[in-house]
Amino acid sequence: MSQLIISVLVISGIGAVLALLLELADRFIADYGECKILINQEKELIVQGGSPLLFSLQDEGIFIPSACGGKGTCAYCKVKVLEGGGPVLPTETPYLSPEEFEENVRLSCQVKIRNDLSIEIPEELFLIKEFKVQVDHLEDLTPYIKGLTLAIVEQEESITFKPGQYIQLEIPKYKLSSVPEFRAFSMASFPDESKKIELYVGLVEKGIVSTYVHDFLKEGDELVMRGPFGDFFYRESDRDILMIATGTGLAPIMSILRHMRKEQMQRKTTLFFGTRTEEDLYCEAELKGLQKELPTFTYVPTLSRVSDNSSWKGERSRVTALIEKKIPEGSELDVYICGSPEMVDSCLLILEKKAIPSEHVYFDKFD
Amino acid sequence: MDSINPLTLFFAAIFTNNILLTNFLGLCPFLSMSRQKKSALGMGAAVVFVMASTTALNNLVFYKILVPLGMEHFRFIVFIVVIAAFVQLVEMAVERFFPALYFVLGIFLPLITVNCAIFGASLFMVIRKYDFVQSLAYGAGSGIGWMLAIIAISAIREKLQKTAKLPRGLEGPAITLIITGLLALAFLAFSGMIRVQ
Numbered sequence: 001m002s003q004l005i006i007s008v009l010v011i012s013g014i015g016a017v018l019a020l021l022l023e024l025a026d027r028f029i030a031d032y033g034e035c036k037i038l039i040n041q042e043k044e045l046i047v048q049g050g051s052p053l054l055f056s057l058q059d060e061g062i063f064i065p066s067a068c069g070g071k072g073t074c075a076y077c078k079v080k081v082l083e084g085g086g087p088v089l090p091t092e093t094p095y096l097s098p099e100e101f102e103e104n105v106r107l108s109c110q111v112k113i114r115n116d117l118s119i120e121i122p123e124e125l126f127l128i129k130e131f132k133v134q135v136d137h138l139e140d141l142t143p144y145i146k147g148l149t150l151a152i153v154e155q156e157e158s159i160t161f162k163p164g165q166y167i168q169l170e171i172p173k174y175k176l177s178s179v180p181e182f183r184a185f186s187m188a189s190f191p192d193e194s195k196k197i198e199l200y201v202g203l204v205e206k207g208i209v210s211t212y213v214h215d216f217l218k219e220g221d222e223l224v225m226r227g228p229f230g231d232f233f234y235r236e237s238d239r240d241i242l243m244i245a246t247g248t249g250l251a252p253i254m255s256i257l258r259h260m261r262k263e264q265m266q267r268k269t270t271l272f273f274g275t276r277t278e279e280d281l282y283c284e285a286e287l288k289g290l291q292k293e294l295p296t297f298t299y300v301p302t303l304s305r306v307s308d309n310s311s312w313k314g315e316r317s318r319v320t321a322l323i324e325k326k327i328p329e330g331s332e333l334d335v336y337i338c339g340s341p342e343m344v345d346s347c348l349l350i351l352e353k354k355a356i357p358s359e360h361v362y363f364d365k366f367d
Numbered sequence: 368m369d370s371i372n373p374l375t376l377f378f379a380a381i382f383t384n385n386i387l388l389t390n391f392l393g394l395c396p397f398l399s400m401s402r403q404k405k406s407a408l409g410m411g412a413a414v415v416f417v418m419a420s421t422t423a424l425n426n427l428v429f430y431k432i433l434v435p436l437g438m439e440h441f442r443f444i445v446f447i448v449v450i451a452a453f454v455q456l457v458e459m460a461v462e463r464f465f466p467a468l469y470f471v472l473g474i475f476l477p478l479i480t481v482n483c484a485i486f487g488a489s490l491f492m493v494i495r496k497y498d499f500v501q502s503l504a505y506g507a508g509s510g511i512g513w514m515l516a517i518i519a520i521s522a523i524r525e526k527l528q529k530t531a532k533l534p535r536g537l538e539g540p541a542i543t544l545i546i547t548g549l550l551a552l553a554f555l556a557f558s559g560m561i562r563v564q
Contacts, residue, residue, distance in 0.1 A: 010438055011441060014449075018449070
């Protein structure tokens with residue numbers, strides 16, 4: 001019996017001594033002090049050295065994509081390490097192409113911070129953040145669309161995005177959902193307004209987030225959003241612009257237009273905005289005003305379900321028919337399309353028939 | 368049995384009783400790291416260092432702690448824990464103070480924590496009743512022997528890769544094991560020259 005107890009004690013003792021030694025070593029030997037990380041030659045972070053770059057960046061709120069959680073197997077967490085990364089490790093070589101080798105691309109989960117680093121990460125990743133926001137303003141734009149203005153709560157935070165991009169809005173759990181849910185919404189505000197953003201939220205039947213926004217959300221409520229995301233945004237060129245939107249698809253288009261107004265751009269721009277009836281139109285006043293402020297801008301609303309005896313004097317067709325009618329074949333155009341997937345797909349078909357180069361056609365499908 | 372001279376033991380461990388070619392221990396890293404001479408050299412050097420130091424260290428642990436307490440039967444657990452902790456410590460120290468060495472050697476250190484050749488050397492040390500100096504010599508010799516074998520094989524494999532057309536089933540570990548067998552046969556020529564047991 002005593003033999004048993006002694007054995008257990010001795011083994012535990014040896015284990016404890018070794019663990020203590022390792023703990024001490026970790027504290028004193030593996031102590032790299034504070035290290036500076038210079039990101040894209042402009043932003044500087046000060047972090048505690050000794051851990052992988054991926055995790056240190058994460059702690060600082062910069063989210064490099066990673067699927068394997070830092071084991072060096074998914075190779076999503078590539079960043080350019082310009083200085084201080086040390087030699088490329090054998091654990092990284094299988095995932096790096098010769099070009100990436102040349103450009104100092106590394107797996108950030110394998111680069112341990114031992115000294116000051118200079119790294120380069122895509123601007124978009126750098127901008128994606130989580131924001132606490134407060135409902136600043138909530139109004140009915142149409143019977144089915146709410147305009148939602150969200151103000152970023154933290155004083156020093158602001159959102160940087162390209163006109164046309166979207167954010168993910170998270171709502172708390174309520175009677176329709178047992179977990180917090182999030183959905184993507186395009187921003188209708190333009191980049192200069194970096195403390196407040198505006199969203200258009202359409203009511204979707206049984207939609208968890210849209211129902212919450214329409215029926216439960218009140219001014220003053222706090223929510224969480226992440227962003228910006230998305231590759232649907234305004235592109236510079238000297239071509240004329242055609243914009244096509246239906247329903248809440250107007251949001252990113254408004255963002256682009258407001259940006260163009262701010263910059264006083266003189267590109268010839270036409271907007272086809274399609275809804276069913278007159279009461280579904282919104283932002284009318286602003287869009288009409290825009291025609292005066294931007295002389296090169298034309299606003300063409302079109303209704304698809306308007307009764308024959310209505311007083312409506314504008315276009316009476318779907319947006320697709322408008323393209324057929326008004327856009328000459330082979331036009332040199334940048335096209336921005338946003339709305340339901342069906343609408344976007346039929347527009348793409350018509351544009352292809354009209355021989356408008358697809359590399360100049362940008363679209364965002366709202367599912 | 369008369370106690371064996373440490374120097375004799377050192378050379379015996381390298382040639383006549385090569386731990387890899389006569390006991391076939393430590394085959395896993397041997398197969399995976401023998402593709403290139405450069406990594407074989409790094410791995411080999413790491414094994415030499417770890418084997419020499421852990422065999423000596425375990426000798427102290429065994430005779431100073433386990434034997435007096437009558438706990439010889441616990442040597443398996445204790446040796447593994449000691450090896451693992453020691454390798455961890457060395458890795459941290461090398462990484463901090465000799466970064467250049469770390470990038471050559473250090474990355475191999477975690478790979479050999481659980482290498483059976485390292486553990487085997489510690490167990491042989493007990494069975495064959497080596498004292499401290501003998502253990503050090505035996506550990507260092509075994510490590511060097513292991514390194515010699517992996518360098519030889521990696522050189523052969525590099526050459527094979529460039530010239531030989533192998534049937535697909537024989538590529539990689541298969542042909543490596545066959546060559547290792549032939550090499551072991553060659554080393555058999557040394558056997559019987561020195562008795563280590």
